[in-house]
Amino acid sequence: MREKDMMKRLLTIFSLFIVVAGMVACSGGAEGDPQVPSTFKIESVLSEGNTNNVEADMINSDDGLTADYVSVTVSNYLKNASATPSHFNDITIYKYSVHFYRNDGGTVFSDFERAVTETVQVNSTKTFSLELVRLDEKTHGALAGTYSPYEMNAEITLYGKNGSGQYVQAKGTIGITIANFGNDTASLTPSIDLLSADKTIISDGDDVTLFWLLSGSVAEIVIQPGDIHLNPVDYYPYGSYTLHNVTPPVTYTLIVSSPFGTASSEVSIDSAATSGGVIDPVINLFMVSPTTISAGQQAVISYDVSNADSLTLYPGAQTLTLPSGEITVSPTYTTDYVLLAKNNSGGMASATQTLTVNNVTEASITMFTGSRKEVEAGDVITLYWTIEGTYDKAEIFPWNAANDTDKIMEVTGMNSITTPPINNDTTFVLSVYSGNKVINATFEVTLAQNN
The missing domain is CATH 2.60.40.10 (Immunoglobulins)
Known part of the structure; x- marks a missing residue:
């Protein structure tokens, strides 16, 4: 009987352990969880000129186009003012999204989302900058080159998480007017x-x-x-x-x-x-060799003409020696060369050759961040990055006291990844290999100091 009673007690304890463990595992909550103890909201969204409307210059022939940013102020206050604040009530924003719209359903910019890392301490406000109108929209989007004023709205959504693992959201809006504000045409x-x-x-x-x-x-x-x-x-x-x-x-x-x-x-x-x-001039020969090069390489243009008194090569309006010759060119982009021959009797002839340039841009890491900078032992985070240019391979490895550098994650062609569980203060290193060059960027994560 004693053995049976002991077995029942063990089974009961084991069952309670499973129930408690299940409760802890499910305590994270969902986005917008009403049980979150603090109120997280966007207090204001202002343009770089501190107004509630962004003037996005779509045409700028002098200094070049740039992206437009907004200043966002957010607050994080306990719902119960008499409660004791804790760092578990701090909220870390890990991404934001932007939705563009017009009330008449007209053409607008494409929606997008971006990773961001901003921590708003409990019972405080914080102001930071976010990109709103991307440069790509101004140069290649459906509204690129818009000259006359055109209006739309933008809704910004911030996604955050407090120290207890509860998710929150906050929304704010701002108007946008696109036009040629510089009048520089x-x-x-x-x-x-x-x-x-x-x-x-x-x-x-x-x-x-x-x-x-x-x-x-x-x-x-x-x-x-x-x-x-x-x-x-x-x-x-x-x-x-x-x-x-x-x-x-x-x-x-x-x-x-x-x-x-x-x-x-x-x-x-x-x-x-x-x-x-x-009688028109005759272009006996006009050729470029080779017809395809890489940026920085050279090609030779050969020509031979008859019955011509002047010979000009475009672009550049370069006068060439008659009646034949060669010149070396090294354009940085694909170029159509036009040979124009004229004579004093009014005759004219022309021909065209194309030199294709394969541009290989140098690799660079333009962003490397994570969903959180502070974690509890055993937590995982998501790393985000952007690599521009041409590269061969990309890797991420953790650098910490546990010597986890052997846990290399190959991320070639990717722009985000979820880390293994983090049990030490860790610096994640993103390494991009391009030819004989290596470009590095780092993102540091620390363990929360529990009181």
């Missing part, structure tokens, strides 16, 4: 830097190819006569267009326009029968 005025034809003396029914080089902001390209409309995406800054079955004499006009102005240029095509013996 001089360099955005459309310009035709070059317009030529592959031949200017033809017989009836011949084809003629026009070549051009444009600069500034171009929203529309038109060739007259013919009312030919071209998409600037495919014909800017260099472009060419072949006109079929041309009847000379005819003058073609290239017209380019945008909200910042209009530019036009003409090229005349004459008849061989009435040109008075005018």
Whole structure:
């Protein structure tokens, strides 16, 4: 009987242990848990000019575009003012999200979320800066280049967690107006830097190819006569267009326009029968070798022309030695080279060659952070990072007193990871390998000091 009683007691104790352990494991709560002992809220969201509206400059030809930030003030006060505050009531914000909207459902910026680490101590407020309008939206988004004022709203949501593992959220809003606030559009005025034809003396029914080089902001390209409309995406800054079955004499006009102005240029095509013996130059050779290079490498342009009195290479309007020669070029981006030959009788000829440049950008770590800087023994956190440029491999390893450096985590191609349980003050090291270079960044995590 004693053995049976002892067994029952052991089973009872074991069952109680399981129940208690289960209660502890489930005590974390859910986001927005009403049992959180403090009130966490956003007190204000202000622009960099301390207003409730962000003026996002979408066009800046002088200094370049930049992202826009807001100043967010948050508070964390105990609901029971007579309660004794504890560091368990401190709230650590680990990420934020931004939702853009218009009441009429119009086009807005893309929603996004970012990692952030800010701790708001109990019974206090804290002010910090958050990115609101990303640079990528200004340069490549659906509203890139917006000139006239256009309004929308942004809702910011902060996600946090207190020292007891309870999750909280807070929301705040701010208005956004996008436009050309700097009114700096001089360099955005459309310009035709070059317009030529592959031949200017033809017989009836011949084809003629026009070549051009444009600069500034171009929203529309038109060739007259013919009312030919071209998409600037495919014909800017260099472009060419072949006109079929041309009847000379005819003058073609290239017209380019945008909200910042209009530019036009003409090229005349004459008849061989009435040109008075005018003969166009002949481009016997125009080639680039190799046709593809990496940034920093060189290529050679070779040329040979006949019946030409002047020879110019674009871009750069470089005068070349007649009748033949070679020049070395080393562009930093893919470039279309145009060779323009003219003679004193009015003849003209041109040709185009493309040199492709494969850009390899140097790797850099632009962000490395974590969901919390202070943890209890055995806790895990999420690490977040951003790597820009070209790299071969990325790794994260923990550096601590327990010598856990052998626990290397390969994170190539990733931007976040959950750590193993943390039992010591630990510095996480992110190492990025690019060729023979190694770039490092660190994020420190400390164990909470329990009183």
